[in-house]
Amino acid sequence: MLIDTHAHLYHKQFDGDREAMMQRALEAGVTKLFLPNIDHDSIEAMHALCDAHPDRCFPMMGLHPCSVGEENGAAMAEVERLLRTGRYCAVGEIGIDLYWDKTWLEQQKVVFRQHVRWAKELDLPIVIHCRESFDEVIAIVEDENSSGLRGVFHCFTGTAEQAQRVIALEDFYLGIGGVITFPKGGVAETMAVVGPDHCVLETDAPYLAPVPYRGKRNESAYIPHVAIKLAEVTGRSVEEVARITTTNAETLFRR
Numbered sequence: 001m002l003i004d005t006h007a008h009l010y011h012k013q014f015d016g017d018r019e020a021m022m023q024r025a026l027e028a029g030v031t032k033l034f035l036p037n038i039d040h041d042s043i044e045a046m047h048a049l050c051d052a053h054p055d056r057c058f059p060m061m062g063l064h065p066c067s068v069g070e071e072n073g074a075a076m077a078e079v080e081r082l083l084r085t086g087r088y089c090a091v092g093e094i095g096i097d098l099y100w101d102k103t104w105l106e107q108q109k110v111v112f113r114q115h116v117r118w119a120k121e122l123d124l125p126i127v128i129h130c131r132e133s134f135d136e137v138i139a140i141v142e143d144e145n146s147s148g149l150r151g152v153f154h155c156f157t158g159t160a161e162q163a164q165r166v167i168a169l170e171d172f173y174l175g176i177g178g179v180i181t182f183p184k185g186g187v188a189e190t191m192a193v194v195g196p197d198h199c200v201l202e203t204d205a206p207y208l209a210p211v212p213y214r215g216k217r218n219e220s221a222y223i224p225h226v227a228i229k230l231a232e233v234t235g236r237s238v239e240e241v242a243r244i245t246t247t248n249a250e251t252l253f254r255r
Contacts, residue, residue, distance in 0.1 A: 002028070002246065004034065010042060010045035033053075034060065036064075060089060061091065065095050065097040065108045090127050091115050091124050095130045098132045129154055150171035150252060177201070177208055180226060192234060195234050196245065198248070201227055202223075
């Protein structure tokens with residue numbers, strides 16, 4: 001059994017074959033799918049997919065850092081209202097993104113910290129986006145790391161030293177996806193040092209498809225390619241990697 005801990009399966013890229021895609025994932029042994037929110041515009045489609053597959057699809061709620069701007073009060077009020085309904089398995093996708101635009105860094109920090117505090121209050125894990133912002137993100141997480149805070153650094157592409165810093169937090173995991181299969185991605189080399197014991201698997205579908213599908217639309221059925229590569233570089237069996245990462249995901253999300 002495998003779990004995709006991060007997939008935007010409500011994305012419009014799946015509108016033409018969503019149910020077939022869901023069936024391919026099941027046939028590939030991917031039994032649970034965790035769906036991160038982006039912003040207001042993604043909520044309806046995410047809810048619809050989770051309502052259609054309540055035993056397989058589990059929604060998160062948060063405001064993606066790329067959707068953070070100068071004024072975020074209304075968006076954050078909606079996130080808080082929805083989180084308090086108890087419907088969600090995590091607070092996410094949240095964090096800081098300095099790849100596209102550094103204009104709203106201070107706002108991203110404020111929004112991220114508020115998400116983390118809601119997560120602690122509601123006893124939910126956080127699903128962290130930290131593109132070119134590891135130092136900024138981990139500083140906030142380390143500062144807020146109390147009251148059973150737990151989570152995952154989604155799409156982890158950092159160094160072995162950064163990985164150890166995440167692991168040292170306790171109850172935090174490394175989200176490993178298709179980048180581990182990229183020849184120059186650096187993740188394979190990092191994981192060869194770190195090992196799979198603190199990892200969960202993810203696709204970030206429809207993005208970041210693993211080799212041999214790189215450059216094409218990603219989907220949850222491709223998770224086995226990530227598991228195989230993680231097993232290869234860490235000297236474990238695929239079965240062991242599947243067991244470890246599935247247990248970690250179920251522990252993290254309590255689903």
